[in-house]
Amino acid sequence: xxxxDIAKLAGVSPATVSRVMNNNGYVKEEKREAVLKVIKDxxxxxxxxxxxxxNQKSQMLGVIVPKISTExxxxxxxxxxxxxxxxxxxxxxxxxxxxxxxxxxxxxxLSNKSVDGIIMMGTEVTDRHLAVMDKLTVPIVILGQRVKxxxxxxxxxYDASFTMTEYLIKQKHRDIAFIGVDEKxxxxxxxxxxxxxxxxxxxxVEVDNQLMAIGDFDIDTGYQMMQKILMHKTPxxxxxxxxxxxxxxxxxxxxxxxxxxxxxxxxxxxDIKLAEYLNPPLxxxxxxxxxxxxxxxxxxxxxxxxxxxxxxxxxTTFELKKRASVRPL
Amino acid sequence: xxxxDIAKLAGVSPATVSRVMNNNGYVKEEKREAVLKVIKDxxxxxxxxxxxxxNQKSQMLGVIVPKISTExxxxxxxxxxxxxxxxxxxxxxxxxxxxxxxxxxxxxxLSNKSVDGIIMMGTEVTDRHLAVMDKLTVPIVILGQRVKxxxxxxxxxYDASFTMTEYLIKQKHRDIAFIGVDEKxxxxxxxxxxxxxxxxxxxxVEVDNQLMAIGDFDIDTGYQMMQKILMHKTPxxxxxxxxxxxxxxxxxxxxxxxxxxxxxxxxxxxDIKLAEYLNPPLxxxxxxxxxxxxxxxxxxxxxxxxxxxxxxxxxTTFELKKRASVRPL
DNA sequence: CTGTTAGCGCCTTCAT
DNA sequence: ATGAAGGCGCTAACAG
Numbered sequence: 281x282x283x284x285d286i287a288k289l290a291g292v293s294p295a296t297v298s299r300v301m302n303n304n305g306y307v308k309e310e311k312r313e314a315v316l317k318v319i320k321d322x323x324x325x326x327x328x329x330x331x332x333x334x335n336q337k338s339q340m341l342g343v344i345v346p347k348i349s350t351e352x353x354x355x356x357x358x359x360x361x362x363x364x365x366x367x368x369x370x371x372x373x374x375x376x377x378x379x380x381x382x383x384x385x386x387x388x389x390l391s392n393k394s395v396d397g398i399i400m401m402g403t404e405v406t407d408r409h410l411a412v413m414d415k416l417t418v419p420i421v422i423l424g425q426r427v428k429x430x431x432x433x434x435x436x437x438y439d440a441s442f443t444m445t446e447y448l449i450k451q452k453h454r455d456i457a458f459i460g461v462d463e464k465x466x467x468x469x470x471x472x473x474x475x476x477x478x479x480x481x482x483x484x485v486e487v488d489n490q491l492m493a494i495g496d497f498d499i500d501t502g503y504q505m506m507q508k509i510l511m512h513k514t515p516x517x518x519x520x521x522x523x524x525x526x527x528x529x530x531x532x533x534x535x536x537x538x539x540x541x542x543x544x545x546x547x548x549x550x551d552i553k554l555a556e557y558l559n560p561p562l563x564x565x566x567x568x569x570x571x572x573x574x575x576x577x578x579x580x581x582x583x584x585x586x587x588x589x590x591x592x593x594x595x596t597t598f599e600l601k602k603r604a605s606v607r608p609l
Numbered sequence: 610x611x612x613x614d615i616a617k618l619a620g621v622s623p624a625t626v627s628r629v630m631n632n633n634g635y636v637k638e639e640k641r642e643a644v645l646k647v648i649k650d651x652x653x654x655x656x657x658x659x660x661x662x663x664n665q666k667s668q669m670l671g672v673i674v675p676k677i678s679t680e681x682x683x684x685x686x687x688x689x690x691x692x693x694x695x696x697x698x699x700x701x702x703x704x705x706x707x708x709x710x711x712x713x714x715x716x717x718x719l720s721n722k723s724v725d726g727i728i729m730m731g732t733e734v735t736d737r738h739l740a741v742m743d744k745l746t747v748p749i750v751i752l753g754q755r756v757k758x759x760x761x762x763x764x765x766x767y768d769a770s771f772t773m774t775e776y777l778i779k780q781k782h783r784d785i786a787f788i789g790v791d792e793k794x795x796x797x798x799x800x801x802x803x804x805x806x807x808x809x810x811x812x813x814v815e816v817d818n819q820l821m822a823i824g825d826f827d828i829d830t831g832y833q834m835m836q837k838i839l840m841h842k843t844p845x846x847x848x849x850x851x852x853x854x855x856x857x858x859x860x861x862x863x864x865x866x867x868x869x870x871x872x873x874x875x876x877x878x879x880d881i882k883l884a885e886y887l888n889p890p891l892x893x894x895x896x897x898x899x900x901x902x903x904x905x906x907x908x909x910x911x912x913x914x915x916x917x918x919x920x921x922x923x924x925t926t927f928e929l930k931k932r933a934s935v936r937p938l
Numbered sequence: 939c940t941g942t943t944a945g946c947g948c949c950t951t952c953a954t
Numbered sequence: 955a956t957g958a959a960g961g962c963g964c965t966a967a968c969a970g
Contacts, residue, residue, distance in 0.1 A: 293942075328721060328722075331963080391654075637955060660949080
């Protein structure tokens with residue numbers, strides 16, 4: 281069913297139908313009603329692709345995620361879709377599965393007018409990303425990392441990690457192990473580690489390199505890193521840069537016959553949904569990922585109207601969730 | 610940059626450029642190379658919207674999910690995107706947030722050629738859904754529910770629930786509580802309950818209605834339903850129809866001073882990622898949601914070529930994950 | 939107030 | 955082997 285058919289049925293021209301549908305231009309009341317009636321009768325819906333081609337707008341937002349099947353990503357997407365819907369937009373998901381090439385491919389693909397704005401939830405932003413991003417004609421917002429010259433929504437990783445470390449120190453912990461991730465991930469790999477180190481320094485707590493381990497993002501890694509640290513020394517507390525790593529660490533401790541938190545306190549960062557239902561409930565930092573997604577989407581719409589605002593950095597809030605996995609000394 | 614520009618730069622006609630890009634028709638080798646060079650030099654990418662309009666294909670799959678920020682949904686989407694990518698397709702996410710009206714709206718919206726196929730992960734399929742679905746011109750696959758006349762990918766809810774109940778009975782449990790959900794969700798609300806009841810019957814275990822509670826899908830509900838059941842009687846085992854409900858139940862038991870599994874065994878269904886890391890690790894049924902997503906996507910592509918195959922029902926496998934939350938009596 | 943026309947960018951006859 | 959022309963469905967400019 282095309283606009284032409286509606287026009288014929290209503291005894292008017294296609295232009296009139298268009299005017300009625302888009303509510304612009306003048307059209308005599310009776311004709312308007314006739315058109316409306318036909319539209320309703322045949323349940324006509326205009327072809328969005330044709331509209332896109334004509335309007336040079338696709339009414340779609342593209343979201344590039346490293347791995348959709350993670351709690352973080354799906355919460356972000358939930359936030360994005362919510363705002364998108366409010367603007368009459370659809371959301372296109374590009375799942376890169378942590379493949380940098382894919383990220384760049386999607387960046388290119390999405391740029392050709394197939395979406396009106398891009399939200400990129402990257403882990404690593406390389407020069408090649410920047411090369412592609414510089415040529416983009418649609419607004420882009422980076423989520424999770426700060427990228428110079430581009431609007432970024434970042435989680436306050438530094439303060440979060442610092443606050444957490446400080447909390448442990450105030451509970452009189454001094455032997456605080458650290459389980460981190462590779463530095464390729466700027467926010468998680470570098471910033472959270474720096475905050476930990478800075479905090480130790482400020483409080484005059486000696487840094488023991490053997491109490492630090494770096495690995496991947498998964499639970500198993502947390503388990504292995506914890507084991508590695510235990511071979512050297514048993515800390516009184518462990519700061520893991522993600523909740524999953526913390527869970528792995530807790531299991532390694534239990535398997536080593538250590539009780540949490542009686543023998544060793546453990547904290548994470550991220551506050552996954554189940555953190556409070558773990559045993560013991562995990563002390564962690566709550567990030568508002570859905571809100572980040574909303575902010576990112578709002579920023580994109582903002583940029584669609586005011587491209588010159590490009591470059592802002594917005595920081596989301598966080599909240600320390602004190603739960604039973606920490607014991608004061 | 611349009612095809613016309615490329616044509617001009619390469620000294621050929623737009624038609625020739627099109628032929629080169631789509632690898633059809635004859636074009637002299639030297640011209641082909643000239644075109645290819647220009648395309649590479651200017652990093653030209655055709656406008657997918659114009660292609661869609663012309664080809665009457667959008668190269669996009671639509672996925673309607675009840676709530677993207679759930680582990681199930683995101684795993685399904687991961688599977689769909691994987692298969693879609695292999696076919697050169699993009700994935701459009703429609704997040705309904707459990708709103709039936711939205712589901713129907715999206716069904717309508719997606720049908721106008723804005724996607725070439727739809728995967729609907731519904732909780733409830735009403736007559737109004739069917740009315741819209743009947744008019745669809747693009748293939749649709751239902752995931753998670755069986756709908757007559759439509760290709761459906763279903764999880765083997767009956768056998769899974771039956772197997773789980775049987776497992777408890779074989780561990781000599783007789784007072785087996787049941788925490789279910791509303792019957793509006795056919796697969797989870799009705800089928801899993803029926804399997805539980807059938808199994809009790811077959812093994813001549815008496816059904817105690819006070820040991821059964823029905824509520825929502827979240828952890829808190831599991832907690833409350835368990836409390837309610839405990840007011841009546843302390844069962845030796847609890848079958849919760851989802852892992853989240855099981856987690857809530859475990860907490861209610863702990864708060865009531867009961868140990869799991871020493872005093873009460875608890876099992877769930879679904880095998881969320883953290884199930885094995887809970888304390889105690891949760892005995893549950895593992896569903897392959899990502900695989901379901903893949904199957905659904907493959908079925909859609911299949912239907913695009915052979916629409917007459919509409920109506921198949923594919924059942925995914927499941928696996929009983931025996932973990933420490935169950936104690937034999 | 940309404941209809942005709944042109945064009946968004948691409949692909950596919952048709953003619954050469 | 956290649957180019958010109960028309961059309962996918964829609965909307966905006968221009969007449970009238």
